[in-house]
Amino acid sequence: MSDRIPLMAGNWKMNLNHLEAIAHVQKLAFALADKDYEAVEVAVLPPFTDLRSVQTLVDGDKLKIKYGAQDVSAHDSGAYTGEISGPMLAKLKCAFAVVGHSERRQYHDETDELCNAKVKAAFRNDLTPILCVGEGLDVRKAGNQVAHTLAQVDGGLKDVPAEQAKTIVIAYEPVWAIGTGEVATPEDAQEVCGAIRGRLAELYGQEVADKVRIQYGGSVKSGNVAAIMAQPDVDGALIGGASLDADEFVKIVRFRDQ
Numbered sequence: 382m383s384d385r386i387p388l389m390a391g392n393w394k395m396n397l398n399h400l401e402a403i404a405h406v407q408k409l410a411f412a413l414a415d416k417d418y419e420a421v422e423v424a425v426l427p428p429f430t431d432l433r434s435v436q437t438l439v440d441g442d443k444l445k446i447k448y449g450a451q452d453v454s455a456h457d458s459g460a461y462t463g464e465i466s467g468p469m470l471a472k473l474k475c476a477f478a479v480v481g482h483s484e485r486r487q488y489h490d491e492t493d494e495l496c497n498a499k500v501k502a503a504f505r506n507d508l509t510p511i512l513c514v515g516e517g518l519d520v521r522k523a524g525n526q527v528a529h530t531l532a533q534v535d536g537g538l539k540d541v542p543a544e545q546a547k548t549i550v551i552a553y554e555p556v557w558a559i560g561t562g563e564v565a566t567p568e569d570a571q572e573v574c575g576a577i578r579g580r581l582a583e584l585y586g587q588e589v590a591d592k593v594r595i596q597y598g599g600s601v602k603s604g605n606v607a608a609i610m611a612q613p614d615v616d617g618a619l620i621g622g623a624s625l626d627a628d629e630f631v632k633i634v635r636f637r638d639q
């Protein structure tokens with residue numbers, strides 16, 4: 382048994398405006414009890430425009446739920462129209478910043494080099510990066526999922542010191558399993574998550590590798606989360622669609638009861 386505390390994070394993607402966000406977090410707060418937060422770290426990752434409302438609610442009611450952003454600029458300030466900086470997110474007391482989600486890699490051409498700069502920007506601003514990695518269907522069919530994913534881990538962590546690396550969260554999200562209802566089998570998830578931990582051990586030593594939380598993401602639901610979480614190198618889940626349903630998300634948080 383590892384002493385890594387599972388991280389269940391809801392990636393809302395481009396869903397829920399700030400009023401809906403308040404209602405949703407209130408529902409979660411009402412349903413979740415102290416014992417849930419003791420067993421699992423619970424986080425929501427709303428769109429940028431919701432973050433201030435979520436912060437006000439969490440601060441005002443001293444909620445234990447954490448929150449973060451779905452992206453962060455590689456730059457801390459300046460002429461970067463449309464970007465949101467690490468200092469801005471830190472000022473809103475975000476705990477996390479997602480980096481390199483496959484939808485950003487795919488639709489915004491984000492490279493490993495840019496993801497690396499974003500990981501560093503997150504660390505520079507005391508945000509925990511959730512670095513997303515994972516292969517597409519072609520790569521999976523060719524059996525190259527491990528090599529492909531490890532190259533993304535190498536790229537994202539380039540020149541990141543061990544002191545920082547030990548606090549990163551890595552999310553393995555096979556692209557073919559995202560929003561498709563097609564879940565990787567628990568064995569598929571373990572194969573790649575185990576390989577990621579092995580690579581972290583090569584890069585930073587076993588002690589660091591044992592501290593890093595590795596999430597699985599891709600069509601996670603209350604019905605499949607327990608089997609995935611039973612894998613030794615899976616330390617949480619990054620949940621898209623199912624995180625928009627408060628009851629379902631709470632069930633996922635309580636994966637041990639499923």
Ligand SMILES: O=C(CO)COP(=O)(O)O
Pocket residue numbers: 392482554558559560561562598599600601619620621622623
């Ligand atoms: O991309 C994901 C989370 O970041 C997964 O999305 P789904 O849970 O909707 O498949």
